[in-house]
Amino acid sequence: MTATRATALFDQLAPVYDEVLPFFAGFARQHMAWLAPAPGTRVLDLGAGRGALTAAALARGCRVTAVDCAPGMVERLAAQYPQVHEARVMDVHQLDFPDGSFDLVCAGFVVHLLDDPAAAAREIRRVLAPGGVFSFSVPGDVEDAPEWEFYGALFREFQPLIPEGQGRLSRPLDAERLLTAAGFVGVSGTAMEQRLPVPDADTFWDWGLSHGSRAYFDALPADARTEFEARVRAELSTVTPPPPEGGGFSLCLVGVATDQPGP
Numbered sequence: 001m002t003a004t005r006a007t008a009l010f011d012q013l014a015p016v017y018d019e020v021l022p023f024f025a026g027f028a029r030q031h032m033a034w035l036a037p038a039p040g041t042r043v044l045d046l047g048a049g050r051g052a053l054t055a056a057a058l059a060r061g062c063r064v065t066a067v068d069c070a071p072g073m074v075e076r077l078a079a080q081y082p083q084v085h086e087a088r089v090m091d092v093h094q095l096d097f098p099d100g101s102f103d104l105v106c107a108g109f110v111v112h113l114l115d116d117p118a119a120a121a122r123e124i125r126r127v128l129a130p131g132g133v134f135s136f137s138v139p140g141d142v143e144d145a146p147e148w149e150f151y152g153a154l155f156r157e158f159q160p161l162i163p164e165g166q167g168r169l170s171r172p173l174d175a176e177r178l179l180t181a182a183g184f185v186g187v188s189g190t191a192m193e194q195r196l197p198v199p200d201a202d203t204f205w206d207w208g209l210s211h212g213s214r215a216y217f218d219a220l221p222a223d224a225r226t227e228f229e230a231r232v233r234a235e236l237s238t239v240t241p242p243p244p245e246g247g248g249f250s251l252c253l254v255g256v257a258t259d260q261p262g263p
């Protein structure tokens, strides 16, 4: 398995993942509404986490298989969604399914975390039936939310303190190129956005510790982490009361690709 860091991180996060603010669930509902799969569609949810996309696909009557490298995620997903066809621990880079098993492969906020996205995209194409669709989401830029710009600036400021090879798992990704290089056609995309109410600084800080950015905070030296947290709280205290109106988060959904029948 290549996903050693991801497995350790997300196994640790599984009990709290998407529990503080329903960030991933909200995007998954939008993502699935955009795809609008028909009932009975054979869906593979890759890096399914706690099941944000799985839940949205089940709600549309799809037959959903969910995989994730973190056993703690898979265990919780299977318990929460017993109607799922199959939930398995699996690395996206090596999918243990026969060729052409699925009509739709989806991945919410996963592809930018992978060690080898190109290899994963080839695997995904293999398990898709001819004409099947691969759709994935990645984080996008936050727009029109000046009140939250300080947060990104803090990440940039403290980044030099993170030891090489630690910190956030995300990597830059040319999503369209990834799809075309793997042989997908008909690539298209859309941008999605949601604004979540953030009731107070405690909730915001706990949210930051409940998803992938936890790896960044855990990699900071202790005094720097304390300072980072203090500065987040100081910034938020300037807007409370009243409480922050809401976090502005946008998502660039980059690609639905249609696979053509092989030669």
Ligand SMILES: C[S@@+](CC[C@H](N)C(=O)[O-])C[C@H]1O[C@@H](n2cnc3c(N)ncnc32)[C@H](O)[C@@H]1O
Residues within 6 Å of the ligand: 002, 003, 006, 007, 010, 011, 018, 024, 025, 028, 046, 047, 048, 049, 050, 051, 052, 053, 067, 068, 069, 070, 073, 090, 091, 092, 093, 107, 108, 109, 110, 113, 114, 115, 212
């Ligand atoms: C940011 S979370 C997204 C979870 C879910 N898709 C959602 O939208 O809430 C990324 C998930 O991808 C999983 N993951 C990361 N690398 C993986 C890999 N190589 N194989 C399988 N799962 C992986 C992690 O364990 C984690 O659950």
